[in-house]
Amino acid sequence: MGDGVLTKVIFFSWFFIQVLLSRNSSLETQIRRETEAAIRHLRSEAGACSCSRNAANECRECLLRGVTERLRDAGYNSAVCNSKWTTSSSIPKAGEHTYIDVVEAADGTKGPVRVVIEVCFRAEFEMARASEEYRRLVYRLPEVFVGKPEKLRGVIKTVCAAAKKCMEDNKMHMAPWRKSKYMQAKWLTPCEREPPRAALSPTEAAFSANRHRKPQASMLTFDLLDKLPGLHWPAVRVL
Known part of the structure; x- marks a missing residue:
């Protein structure tokens, strides 16, 4: 497939995706408005992770649960x-996934x-060895997808079809977990x-909030630390 044809494929793919998303x-x-507000709120409060793993970056599990709870609070x-799905004739690889829905x-x-x-829709379609045309298409996808199943199915089919043509044009193999059915x-x-x-009890809620709070040092602490290098402690023999 020539570069001109491939460019047209990407153009019409994005045009169709825009129509679906609009x-x-x-x-x-x-729901999109509430979801985006929930994510902003969670990320503004010292990260979205509040589990025992205390992840440096946000934890997907905690982010999903935090957004879900905020949506429930909104009614x-x-x-x-x-x-979770198993291997079949149409899906050559088993797998599992976690996300959110509203019914x-x-x-x-x-x-x-x-x-x-x-909450990480764009990242689900990123490929390490993708062509530049495909990268531009994925970059335009929303980071957070909120929509009905029929809309989601249309977006997936369109992106995966574009990915397949890009891979064929570059004579590269498309992994089964990148195909539309998967x-x-x-x-x-x-x-x-x-x-x-x-719901957490008041004591549990307070403990969860304080567990990730960064320790603060007083001016007395800084003054003491400044003087520590000059202090000399006599050796004490322990009997």
């Missing part, structure tokens, strides 16, 4: 979802409405929704 229901818009039926009752006779939330399995296969966690 079509939002009022529910999707409200949404939100949960952390754990999907809301619909008006009238329609069934419940499901909205999928992926990527769809992450968010669109049956999942297990985690139940809400029990």
Whole structure:
């Protein structure tokens, strides 16, 4: 495939993705607003990680649970979802994934409405050996995806089709976990929704908040530290 053809493929892929992402229901818009506000809030409070691992960077598990709890506080039926799939004829590699969803009752006779939330959406499509055209396409994807399953399926198919053409043009093999069926399995296969966690007692909440607080030094501490190098302590023999 020539460079001109490949450029057209990327252009039309991005055009179609833009059309998909621009079509939002009022529910999707409200949930996106709450999700982005929750992420900003969590990251502004000394990082999103509050688990015992005390990760230097934000912990995905803590970020997912933090966003989920904030969405519940806002009145949404939100949960952390754990999907797991096995090898099949259409999915040559088993795997598992964790993300968030919101399930809301619909008006009238329609069934419940499901909205999928992926807090690291762009990163899911990044490839180390991707072509420059594909990199530009992925860079334009939203960092956080909030949308209904049919919208997500359309975006996945379009990005994966562009990835396949880019890899073929560069005579490179496309790994099975980069293909459309595998990527769809992450968010669109049956999942297990985690139940809400029990609320922390006031003592537990205070302990969790203080556990990651950085220690502060007083002026007395600095004054003492300045004088320590000049102090000479006599040796004491321990009997």
